Amino acid sequence: MRKIFLFIFVLSSYLSMAQETFNVNGAHNTNHNYYAFKNATIHVDYQTTIEKGTLLIQDGKVVAAAKNVSLPDNVVVYDLDGKHIYPSLIDVYSDYGLALPKVNKSGGHVNHSKQKQRGALGWNEAIKAEVESGKLFKVNPKKAEELRKLGFGVVLTHQQDGIMRGTSALVTLANDKANAVMLNNNIANHLSFNKGTSTQGYPGSLMGMIALLRQTYYDADWLSKNENADEFNISLDAVTKNKEMLQIFEANDKLSILRADKVGDEFELQYVFKGRGDEYQRIEEIKATEGKLIVPLNFPEVYDVTDAYSALKVNYSDVKNWELAPYNLGILAKNEIDFSITTSDLKDKKVFFKNLRRAIKSGISEENALKALTYSPANLLNEYDRIGSLEKGKLANFIVTSENLFAEKTIIYENWIKGKKHVIADYNVLDVRGNYDVNLGAKIYEVKVTGEPSKLKGSIKIIGTKDGKADTSKVKVTVVAKGNTISLSFNPNDDFQKGNIRLSGTVSSNTGIWDGNGQLSNGDWIKWTAIKAKSDKKKEKKDEAKEEQDSLFIPRIQYPNMAYGFDSLPKAETILIKGATVWTNEVEGILKNTDVLLKNGIIEAIGNNLEIPEAIVVDGTGKHLTTGIIDEHSHIAISRGVNECTQSVTAEVSIADVVNSDDINIYRQLAGGVTTSQLLHGSCNPVGGQSAIIKLKWGSSPDSMQIKNTPGFIKFALGENVKRAGGRSRFPQTRMGVEQVYYDAFIRAREYKNAWDNFAATPKKKKATAVAPRRDLELETLNEIMNSERFISCHSYQQGEINMLMHVADSMGFMVNTFTHILEGYKVADKMKEHGVGGSTFSDWWAYKFEVNDAIPYNGAIMHNQGITVAFNSDDAEMGRRLNQEAAKAVKYGGVSEEEAWKFVTLNPAKLLHLDNKLGSIKIGKDADVVLWSDNPLSIYAKVEKTIIDGAVYFDIEKDAENQKANQEEKARIIEKMIVAKNGGAKTQKAMSKKPKHYHCDTVGE
């Protein structure tokens, strides 16, 4: 022991020579005294506890934390008998001490070529990689206090502005100069899917943000390797430097975590994700990212659903999330995901512990909660050698609490930061709150003590008689408690006393019993005692019982976690559909009374009297079996923007990056027999973004819905939408301009290709020193088109522009694959046929714009008669589920045969999407994507009975009825809970129906 002591002494004398760079005004006030905290329950780290231990600190650092510590002479001793010491908490997601830059938000929508920022920064204002929060940081005593009160000692703070936000600083929450509170600078690099204060238009959508991120990484990389570059770019320089740090990405929700991770994978960066608290809904995919998480505790407030009609307005998914959000932490822990807890996103930080307790009740252990507030954040920052526990040598950052940190009535007394005390509540003030029976000998009063320990309030209920009837009145009691002394003063004004009674006494630290002497209004002295009322103790027990019940609840997570979500995903089955009328879309035509076998996700057999013992048999008698409907033009299932409107050419953006698996319209389309949809970019710009082609596998993740290993597609657009979008100052404003946009884009793309070809052809020797051309995602995509690796679906209306694009394509050496909408296709069907382009049109839409004045419902028929591959599409979530009826309109308008009309929504779109090798017909070996109809599928009287994708049943009309009932019951069950919560005093929000956005071609914005 002596040796240890000696060592400590040596160490501290070394430390005492600590110097500082700042000038001192007056005499130096150095203090190298020790502080000892005795008899405390010391939580050294999240899993080690010392009962009745001593914490010894000096010069802001922990000297020892042990059961027995011999104390040096110059020590100030605090007796913390019965109290707890915890390492102070760490929040790694904070903007403490940082303000958003002030920006003049005037216009600047499209014209981003003007540089508004000062300095040699990058072109896009949302890329602020050069920002160093440590340089901007300013101590904010008020905010610091708010966080200290919650037990936090250190935060990682950054300016939360932009897509690339620059670096953060690690600071303590002490009131001191910035240099004293800062522990480390440039500790992590921050990113988000939020443009922040940027006044520029681009990026105007989530997919645009993703594209910008990727391009920025490539640009930075190129610039860093290119010594002869004609540019110095501070922002990109910082991007490269910051890559070496920890990467923290604010993703706005569970799906954006997956999106960010994909970007990270491309650049070999493993992000840490700041989530929203809904990670439990996609836990497997999130675990697979291998990213650590930072999660908030902002559980939704309970909806006021006492009015049954208003409750109708609250979405099922919001009701579900209200119930399940508190389980998120427990589920993360159970899945062994490394996570830290943040106070960010909490509008009212005071609810932090309340919510944390809810999370603990809902499955996360106290140990794991403490870990996520101490060890995990410290370890994440690679700072566990300084913070996160109270081992020797670490910063003396700790809190003193009245009891277990997570207990409901716990009080945080003190928050020590680098050995400096910050008093939050004086522990010399005993917490005497509760109900007491105050016994004055001749009379017992029931006193209720509430309020803050430093500012107590008291009251007595006096039961007397008034006019012969029982009468209750409430009398105020002045209660002052300091240390172990207490005084009460009140005037009961009853039969016992008409004047003031004043009682003084002491509180026993052990028993909590009060006793002492008092004086009645007549001056008589009395003896009095007070003990906790029995009713008070009972109530505590009751609360505990309720908590136990809560922990028994097993959260039911649906996939997706909303109405009609599955409890477990459907799997491919062996299904034999017997005796149906089968629309093969092949030379066999429409076969009556035929059996179709689905096995292992493909169509295994077509025939008569098939007998497969292991198969699930579906009676198809009187029913029609078809291949699933394919919607060539859909905008369902997209997150945060269908258009990147801000530039005329945005080939770099992709809907595939922003597929939203949580759109109820996926299920609704299934209920209309749709199995595959092309999710197209909108029609804002001549060259729009890339498509996603998904199978409507409801419940799956966005990634697993997408059809892989198939050529990509891209949206082009002509006509009014292009002219109108992006404001009055964006080129092009006319069809004339549109042509030139194409020529410009493709000529640039060709030059780009040449540059790369030249580079590839550079002799090996020279190549070592040559710099590769800059990768340009936009031009790369255009080259994919020219190389027939990516195909165009072009929004188009009038014959002139249709003609124009075919000329551009011919002269630039590429093909237009599909004209979509193509309402004047009938006028140039012969030219289209010659070019070899298909037409995906509306059955009967017109009159919504000037350019569709000559749109006719016979368009499909005429194009079809000219030998063009014709599809009918929806562009609309509502019509998307009635495409079978739209196909019938090809029969009505123009007399196409039923068999051919049916192909307009199945085989033909499959051909246009280059998927007819596996989709679009009932043929052995093709994907088992089939629909069973109650009637001829072209008839208005036909109903979908089953929709099967890859051999798995995704929609079943009988199951659908059960689901409806289950939905209703589930919602009602949770509403019951909500009402209990509301009555229990939970803060409520008004019932509201959050509306998912329905996108069309011309929808601008997120």
Add this chain to the structure above:
Amino acid sequence: MKNILVLLFIGTFLSSTAQIETPGPKQASKILLLNGIAHLGTGEIIKNSAIAFENGKLTEVANAAAIKIDFKQFDTVIKLNESQHIYPGFITPNSTLGLTEIDAVRMTHDYAEYGIFKPHVRSIIAYNTESKITTTVRSNGVLLGQITPRSGTISGTSSIVHFDAWNWEDAIIKKDDGVHLNWEGMYNRWTGKTNKNYDKSIANLNTFFNNALAYSKKKVHEEKNLRFEAMRGVFNGEKTLYIHANFIKEITEAINFSKKHEVTKLVIVGGYDAWMATDMLNENKVSVILKRVHSLPTHQEEDVYLPYKMPKKLFDAGVLFCLENAGDMAAMQTRNLPFYAGTAAAYGMEKEEALKLITLNTAKILGIDNLVGSLEIGKDATLFISEGDALDMRTNNIKTAFIQGRLIDIDNHQKKLFRKYSEKYEE
């Protein structure tokens, strides 16, 4: 039996010559339609029918086998085959046909007047009989419509027209039939949040109705208030009050509101939640013009087919209701009105009952069932012949149509372009 064949092809004959569709001449000849399947619009169906009309009115509606027909008395007998169907002209209520031409071109819009309370604004005078859209609508069997203004709290006064007229005066079936009130939404349409202005708006509405009612009690005012004058009919039975409301709470408040203000005839338009308020609707004799059947459900957890099933729900509850088409691209979509009835039939209703939702029920609700809405003797000969079931797009195929006995030209701009370009490629 003079001109059977001629008439059967007259539609096509007219269209191949005329440049612009021209209103048909007044019915001069007595016409008999024989052997077709007649859907009367009353719920009844006559398979081998005899339908006669002269001077624009129906003179016979019967089973051809059950009556003795004196063919000599007819100038024209149109012999139909047994798979051809005859329907009363379909009626589109709450329509902006003729008030708009191109959705995205504001200058073609004439349905949204400036202001909040505008009962004095009348749709009829803005109704454009030359609308190109209307010609594409009637060729699917929709021959009549209630032309209705939009916007504001009280959007204006509607009128009912037929779709074959030289000018708006010619078109009138019923002038100024009702006043349209858009009930203030309790929730914001876009954000879904509660509407903070709701109480204030309803208070303003009450003030307006209180004053309008008081004003109407005095017959002559020296200084006339155009708005209040236009409201008189709502209190004296001459006009219907159409309240456009969808949410259940809005519907119930609207009904209580109209009771309080002595409204003589109330119709709920839209009525998404009407199926939840059927007792109240029936007790108060309130009928419903039900919103577009081909819609998405409003709420995530609702039956995905709820809008398809609403007609059956209202029918089972005994509510008098019909179907409308307001919504996206409403004018152009009017030609799909027949298929909304088809969907009602697919989702539970009997076909002839579903047909009533775009014929007789509509006529009753609009107060024009004395003239149109069904094939009954004495009513207008406003009807059409379809090659197949007109409620199914697979079979809806109209070759001939009459409005008030006049053979109308069912050609349109779109058919002309079809012919023009089909011929181009045939060369």
